[in-house]
Amino acid sequence: MELSIIGSGYVGTTVAACFAKLGHSVTNIDIDEEVVERINSGDSPIHEPGLGDLVAEYGGNRLRATTDYSAIRDTDATFLALPTPSHEDGSIDTSIIKAGARSLGETLGTKDDYHLVIVKSTVVPGTTEDMLGSIIEETSGQTRGEQFDVAMNPEFLREGSAVEDFLNPDKIVFGTENKRANERLANIFEPLIIKSNPEVVETGIREAEMIKYANNAFLATKVSLVNELGNICKEYEVDAYEVTDAIGLDERIGERFLRSGVGWGGSCFPKDTAALVAAARDRGYEPSIVEAAIEVNNKQPKRLLNLLENHTDLPGKRIAVLGLAFKPGTDDVRNSRSIPIIEELQNIGAEVVAYDPVAVENMREHFPNIEYVDSVSLALKGADGALVVTDWDEFSVLNDEFEQMKNPIVVDGRRIVNNQDNITYEGLTW
Ligand SMILES: NC(=O)C1=CN([C@@H]2O[C@H](COP(=O)(O)OP(=O)(O)OC[C@H]3O[C@@H](n4cnc5c(N)ncnc54)[C@H](O)[C@@H]3O)[C@@H](O)[C@H]2O)C=CC1
Ligand SMILES: O=C(O)[C@H]1O[C@H](OP(=O)(O)OP(=O)(O)OC[C@H]2O[C@@H](n3ccc(=O)[nH]c3=O)[C@H](O)[C@@H]2O)[C@H](O)[C@@H](O)[C@@H]1O
Secondary structure (H helix, E strand, C coil), X not given: CEEXXXXXXXXXXXHHHHHHHCCCEEEEECCCHHHHHHXXXXXXXXXXXXXXXXXXXXXXXXXXXXXXXXXXXXXCEEEECCCCCECCCCCECCHHHHHHHHHHHHHHCCCCCCEEEEECCCCCCCHXXXXXXXXXXXXXXXXXXXXXXXXXXCCCCCCCCHHHHHHCCCEEEEECCCHHHHHHHHHHHHHHHHHHCCEEEEECHHHHHHHHHHHHHHHHHHHHHHHHHHHHHHHCCCCHHHHHHHHCCCCCCCCCCCCCCCCCCCCCHHHHHHHHHHHHHHCCCCCHHHHHHHHHHHHHHHHHHHHHHCCCCCCCCEEEEECCCCCCCCCCCCCCCHHHHHHHHHHHCCEEEEECCCCHHHHHCCCCCCEECCCHHHHHCCCCEEEECCCXXXXXXXXXXXXXXXXXXXXXXXXXXXXXXXXXXXXXXX
C-alpha cells in the first residue's frame, strides 16, 4: 500500500521505516528539511537501534521524505505522528497536530478517492473526532464518513528498542467509527499481524485514545510505586531489588517495570501523566493516584543528591554525572532525570562534568556551559563524587576507572554499577 506519515521524529521515522520493511511504500512528511534530506539519503535522523540499517536499506526508494504535503494525494492513508506536548499547566497542547491536520485537509480537498486519516500521536479522548476530524472537514470541504474517515491507532513502542517493539507488539489497537476504516487499518497492518501475531483490539476512537493514556499512566505509576517501596526499603536497610524480584514472581504483579531508582523521564510518561491529570480535572475529577505518582517521581532526583551530600559537601566540588539520556539506547534527553540533577548541582555551586555515550549533543542545548567529556574515565578523573543517572551497560563493567577519582563516592540511581572495594557505594533504594 501507499502510506504517508506526517512527522518524522522518534515515532514517525520508526513506523515509516518498519512499514517499508513490511513491504509498503511510505512517504514521510516533515517541516524539517534536514530530516527530509537525511531520510532520502538513507541516514536516520534519530538514534535508535536497528533504525539506521532500515533507513539505509529503504531510504530514497520505498521510504521517501518530503516537506510537500501534496505527496499525500498519492497515498491510501495518512498517519499523524506529530508531537502533542504539554502546556504550562500540564494539559495537552494540540497546536502542532492541529496545524498538521489543517495542511492535510487542504491536500485532501484535491483528492478524489477515499482516504483514511490515522492519529498515531497520543491525544486525549475526543481529539481525533471532535477536533481533528472537524479541522479536516473544514479545510478539505469533504465530509467525514463519506470521502474520508478518521481513526486512532495508539503507539506503544519504547525509545531505545523502538524498531524491535514496533515489529513485535503485544497488541495493536484499531480505534475506528466504521467498518471501512477498520478494514483499511487491517490491510495496512496485515503484514505485521502475519509476521508477529499480536492481539488486535478493535474498539471505538475514544477508547483507543484512552487506552494509550491508561497504559502509560499504569506503567509510570507502577515505577513510582516501586520507587516509594524502594525509599522505604532504604530506610530499613532492606535491598529493594530482592523485594521486587520476589513480588514480581506473582503473575498479578509481573516482573517487568519493577526497577526502582531515580525515576521516569522521557518524552511521554511525564507529559502523558500531566495531560491525564489535566484532562480529569477539566471534567471535575481529582486523579489523586496519578498525581501522587508524579510527586514521588519528582522527588527521586533530590533523594539521589541527598545521598551524595551525606558523604561530602557539594559547593565547589567536582561531580561526575554518568548518563544524560532518559534511558539507555537513546540520545533523547527530554525530561531526563539528569536535568533536575544537573540544575540542582549548579544551584548548590558544584562543578559538573558529564558523560553519555550518545546524548551529549542534545544535552548541550539545555546546559551549554557544563563540561562534557568523551569517556567515563575522563569524567571520573579527579572527581569528588559520581552520580549514576542512566543504566548504560558500559557502567556495569566499571572497576579500576574509579581509582582516578579524588574521592571515590559513587551514588547509583539505577543499580548498574558494581559495589566494589575501591569505592564508597550508595544505592538509591538498596
Ligand atoms: N517518542 C516515543 O517513544 C513515543 C511517542 N508517542 C507519541 O507520538 C507523537 C510523536 O512523538 P515523537 O515521535 O516523539 O515526536 P518528535 O518530536 O520526535 O517528532 C516530531 C516530528 O514532527 C515534525 N513536525 C512538527 N510540526 C510539523 C508539521 N506541521 N508538519 C510536519 N512535520 C512536523 C518535527 O519536525 C519532528 O521531526 C506524540 O504524540 C507522542 O506522545 C507515542 C509512543 C511512543
Ligand atoms: O508513550 C510513549 O512514548 C512510550 O512511553 C514508554 O516508553 P519510553 O518512555 O520510551 O521508555 P520506558 O522503557 O518506558 O522508560 C521510561 C522511563 O521509566 C524508567 N523506568 C522504566 C522501567 C523501570 O522498571 N524503572 C524505571 O525507572 C526509565 O529509566 C525511563 O526513564 C512506554 O514504555 C511505551 O510503551 C510508550 O509507547
